[in-house]
Amino acid sequence: MARWEPNARERLVRAAVELFAKQGYEATTVNEIAERAGGLTKTTFFRHFADKREVLFAGQEIHGRIVAEAIAEAPASATPLEMVGLALDALAASFTQDRREIGRRLRAVIAHSAELQERSASKRVALSEAMADALRTHGISELAADLAAELGARAFYEAFDRWTSSADPRTLLEYARVVFDELKTAVSVLE
């Protein structure tokens, strides 16, 4: 038999989500999480996650890579918004329907903690910057890239919100497309 059970990282995430949901983020200590994740310790927790918040956001680096890749593969003739549309599609499509329950719980936990909302906002900025970088590499001008990327990030987070709030069985991809269309319409109403 192995000395340690495998998948410590996953177990830590599960334990953290459960404890945060039950008793709140601030009332949960890292020691508790580690202990519940199969008798681990604080030290091990911090070997896997940079800080206590990060246990809920780890793995999101891949989102940046997905959107960057989608934009890199877009035809050079596409408009900025078309490129962002492709990125959004790729990102949303990477969420299978069974991740919705996890997303639901995550959203609830984050909604109760200012500290987690701050980190969430920070991740959103990172996603937006990944898209903006890719757009600039594709020849889009500075400000236009920033704006288009912001639109994409906004669409993704709004779609995620609706996806995890509602009970009907639509996919995240469907929500993303709806929201993105709404946003494009809203842009034309600004002025």
Place this chain on the structure above:
Amino acid sequence: MARWEPNARERLVRAAVELFAKQGYEATTVNEIAERAGGLTKTTFFRHFADKREVLFAGQEIHGRIVAEAIAEAPASATPLEMVGLALDALAASFTQDRREIGRRLRAVIAHSAELQERSASKRVALSEAMADALRTHGISELAADLAAELGARAFYEAFDRWTSSADPRTLLEYARVVFDELKTAVSVLE
């Protein structure tokens, strides 16, 4: 003679900025800041600021009030972007030229710390939401309000950046107008 020198809060801010600039945010302890601010203690620091980061951002609640008021006073016939333009003008005009040096130092300090950038992003979201709320109150639809507010916040932060980066004597208001115009132009290039 008074038992305590007055203006403890200001002294704490000054001490913090100086120490952060000299030795970095993370290498500076709250005790150090309090000590340098005239022999105060940690306890007093936390009576004035909710946490260590906040010492650099305290006082920004007023920004939200400024933009909200400007939008509230805008004519109902104005477009969302016109309302945001008024809000931006009011906010930028509230920065006198002598605050530029402080802004410069602030920007440098924040640029060196991920933790401070996170808080800064959070403050930016707050500013954007203050504008969006005011716009909705003024009858603007949900998404359009969000987008217009985002545009305004983006313009303000970009203008602040240019203002504190450059040596020429233009006011923040001038920068804000230039950036806002550029952003509006960029919007029309998206598609």
Place this chain on the structure above:
DNA sequence: AAGGTGATGTTACTTGGTAACATCACGGTA
């Protein structure tokens, strides 16, 4: 059989942040 590797634990420490209680100049009031 020996030695290296990797994920973990142990111990000890610093610092951010909180809570409860103590101090004492000041300003007013009797």
Place this chain on the structure above:
DNA sequence: TACCGTGATGTTACCAAGTAACATCACCTT
């Protein structure tokens, strides 16, 4: 003049996040 309440501060003691250095020990390779 003597007293009292108040407000900003200090003191002490504590908890929890996060770091560093070193120890352990199953497993794999040679």
